[in-house]
Amino acid sequence: TLTYGVTGFVNGDTAVTAVTGAPGEATTALAGSPVGTYPITLTAGTLAAANYSFALANGTLTVTAAPLTATANNASRVYGAANPTFTGTLLGAVNGDSLTETFATTATATSVPGTYAIVPGSAGANVANYTVNGTNGTLTISKATAGILLSTTATSGFNGSTSITLTATVSSPTSGTPTGTVTFYSGATAVGTGTIAAGVATFTTTALPVGSDSMTAVYAGDANFAGATSSSILITIAAGFGVTPTATALAFPSAGYQQAQTFLTINPGGQSYTLTFSCNGLPAKLSCGFSPATLPLSGVSTPQTVQMLVSNSSATASVRESGRGIELAGISLAGLLLIGLRRRRLVRLMLVAVVALVGMAAMSGCGTSPAALQQGAGTYNFNVVVSSGSTTVQTIPFTLTVPQ
Numbered sequence: 001t002l003t004y005g006v007t008g009f010v011n012g013d014t015a016v017t018a019v020t021g022a023p024g025e026a027t028t029a030l031a032g033s034p035v036g037t038y039p040i041t042l043t044a045g046t047l048a049a050a051n052y053s054f055a056l057a058n059g060t061l062t063v064t065a066a067p068l069t070a071t072a073n074n075a076s077r078v079y080g081a082a083n084p085t086f087t088g089t090l091l092g093a094v095n096g097d098s099l100t101e102t103f104a105t106t107a108t109a110t111s112v113p114g115t116y117a118i119v120p121g122s123a124g125a126n127v128a129n130y131t132v133n134g135t136n137g138t139l140t141i142s143k144a145t146a147g148i149l150l151s152t153t154a155t156s157g158f159n160g161s162t163s164i165t166l167t168a169t170v171s172s173p174t175s176g177t178p179t180g181t182v183t184f185y186s187g188a189t190a191v192g193t194g195t196i197a198a199g200v201a202t203f204t205t206t207a208l209p210v211g212s213d214s215m216t217a218v219y220a221g222d223a224n225f226a227g228a229t230s231s232s233i234l235i236t237i238a239a240g241f242g243v244t245p246t247a248t249a250l251a252f253p254s255a256g257y258q259q260a261q262t263f264l265t266i267n268p269g270g271q272s273y274t275l276t277f278s279c280n281g282l283p284a285k286l287s288c289g290f291s292p293a294t295l296p297l298s299g300v301s302t303p304q305t306v307q308m309l310v311s312n313s314s315a316t317a318s319v320r321e322s323g324r325g326i327e328l329a330g331i332s333l334a335g336l337l338l339i340g341l342r343r344r345r346l347v348r349l350m351l352v353a354v355v356a357l358v359g360m361a362a363m364s365g366c367g368t369s370p371a372a373l374q375q376g377a378g379t380y381n382f383n384v385v386v387s388s389g390s391t392t393v394q395t396i397p398f399t400l401t402v403p404q
Helices: 313-342 344-366
Strands: 024-027 036-043 059-063 066-072 075-078 088-091 099-104 114-124 130-135 137-142 147-152 156-158 164-171 181-186 189-195 200-205 211-219 233-238 242-245 249-251 259-267 274-280 287-291 294-296 304-311 378-388 391-402
Touching: 066 099, 066 114, 088 099, 088 114, 114 130, 147 211, 147 233, 164 181, 164 189, 164 211, 181 200, 242 391, 249 259, 274 287, 274 304, 274 391
Parallel strands: 066 130, 075 137, 156 233, 249 391
Antiparallel strands: 024 036, 036 059, 066 088, 099 114, 114 137, 147 164, 164 200, 181 189, 181 211, 189 200, 211 233, 242 259, 259 304, 274 294, 274 378, 287 304, 378 391
């Protein structure tokens, strides 16, 4: 509604007492006219006054920007992904103006996890005729969950001899490259770690636990990627090479029985050794022997057994030599008796032979006795050395007790 005012009255006159009629008022501005200024033109119209003349002064119509309310909705995404399509509301458009809401943010695909403002705006043919009152939304960027794939160079082997390499390939589901470390587990037990380089972490070992190992790889995560666990791989590990005795503390049962026995169990462990066995450190009067003396392992996958016998070898030899002397004397006596039966003149010779036989028997019992050649009572330390060619592959300590 356009209005006017009249000034310049004198003698107490007012517009009510001195003026009749009204001027004409018009402007070129319409409801859809853009922001700006437009003249308000006055014409005399029916304006009249007996004592006054009129000077008409035009006015100005100012069209200001209409208020527009723009609101941005909150949104979220993971690191490395493109920004989602932002949404919101835009209120306040008039005169049928077709306006669209716009959004701006500083976040890019490589922006680190955190929160970023979503700033709303507007666009359209008549957008300059509006003042936007915006309410920002929030874009939340979270860590991306990395993908992890576990592979192995072997699914079976021997502890201590089979080298197995575990490889974890860590990948991004979006963009960017995961960094950090991967821990490799056998069940719930960590067996090693690897640092990621170009998306790959590796761990090589010969010491996986014996048995069926359910192997997994666990990525610890970094500033941009959340941790992840791979699917499991079953790796079967057999016991590695080793020689295990049934007993390492040996003893002769009694002073009269001078032998002790044990058994060695050999786990091939995938080796191709040809094994030999020897005792090191036994006193001179003691000896040891093995059956079999040589054990080839090439192509053998099951445990093998070797018998080990420790004996008082010098005493055994003494008894054997004494017995042989009595035997020879007996043969001589028998021969002389045969001769004597045919020739009585040799009776004296026969008596001499009998005396000799008795003397030899006495010597075997009262001369250098087996006990004198045996190792004395006590406990002795020695080693069994397991060799392959000139290489010692295992040394096992033993003790031997010789009773009184």
